[in-house]
Amino acid sequence: MIGILICLMIVGIVLLVYMYRLAHENNVIFNSFSFVNYPSSFRPLQLFFISDIHKRVIDDKLIVQVKAPVDAVIIGGDLLEKGVPFSRVEENVKNLQKIGPVYFVWGNNDYEVDYHYLDSLLLSLNVKILDNTAINFESENGEIISILGVDDLSQERDRLNVALKEAEKNSFKLLIAHEPPIVSKFTTKENISLVLAGHTHGGQIRLFGYGPYELGKVHHLEHTTLLVSNGYGTTGVPLRLGAKSETHLITIKGTD
Template sequence: MVFIFVFIIMSFAIGLIAYMYKLAHSDQVLYQEISFANFPDSFGEVKLFFISDIHRRLLSEDIVSEVKGKVDLVIIGGDLLEKRVPIERVEQNIKSLTEIGPTYFVWGNNDYEINPRLLDAVLLKYGVKILDNTAVSFESEEGDRFVLLGIDDISRKRARLDLALQDAGPGGFKVLVSHDPKIQKQIKREDQISLVLSGHTHGGQIRIFGFGPYEIGKLKRTGETAILVSNGYGTTSLPLRLGASPETHVITLKRK
């Protein structure tokens, strides 16, 4: 009887771990529309592919095929890698992402676990624009501006939202990319940031009965700012997930 009980428990544990491993390596593209009263009519719609926290994973060719030709910009929300990830794998991921469209990157905490110059070199090789407390502006024929801002990693005290805002200049529809969603605490109403894109939390990664160390990834609004915190694509520490599926995002921005 004891043997049967132990066998059942072990079988359940093995089955659960296998499920968690399979979930952690699954692929998902979430299609999300976000409308804003201040989105410029002259841009029509802007479509973003957002991915964060790749860590040790190799980006699926299925995802690349699914979103290629459907988005205007690709945004990497940090943690392209972590310690002991071969730079060749990182390069393959960057190459795949740049095949989707013009690509922009912000630093995450784990990106600094290797020599940053190595990652810099690969990003430069594939023409990826690094947003490190800087901004890039796109202008429509009517003179409206779409502004993409990015800040460096908060945990290493490298984040300077003030510099990114200064680089962005006045006006324009502003989208801020920050690996760590804690940037929310620094945003002021007068900054006129309409959307924040973040990752870092992995949605808690392993949630027991719905509870985890962080909130599940979600889109929410705080005042006039929409905030998307992604579950991310990869895992850290353990290659397992439970109750927090990996995700990437195709985000359509349009006028309300």
């Protein structure tokens, strides 16, 4: 009996070490999207998408994997949570700025801290906050790409209609939101080609393939394409199982 207990303890310790290591990997997933309505006067757009950083420190190993510079680094919410020092946020943002200009949308955990201070800190670091707003990029030919971002859905702060008003009507539209259910708030008429979201952590800890959320993946919907990321960090416990930590290097281009 004692031998069995010792074996179980060893297995438990090994499993915890494995789960901890899994939660601290620096995985970069390469995603490529082709759209018939992508403006031909733009070269392919390269984005680095990272969501749900929470308590993690951005590892230099992650930065090295990304072939800098990218056109934009997009933080898909939950940059931090309660208990995370703002000095870590500043360090993480500066690390991400090594590979490109940084854009940010609010997540639910970002509101656990003094979010007014977080807002001013990000602005001082030249981070563009997409809180129910849009930023437009125009080519020499007058074609436009719009990156829209909405505030946190869980606190009913999202105002997609306001963001759409700031985007050019006939532009190629990319939407950033922390929570994936944003896709239920628009139809084909808004002409949003791609949505990037996080929040779910892929379930974070999945037992026998089951978890509270499905694994992050690309969903091809009738009215848009949705990428849901497992995210970079963890919440609750610094462990993962069956849902690896991930970030995304995304290429968006036209069809051949």
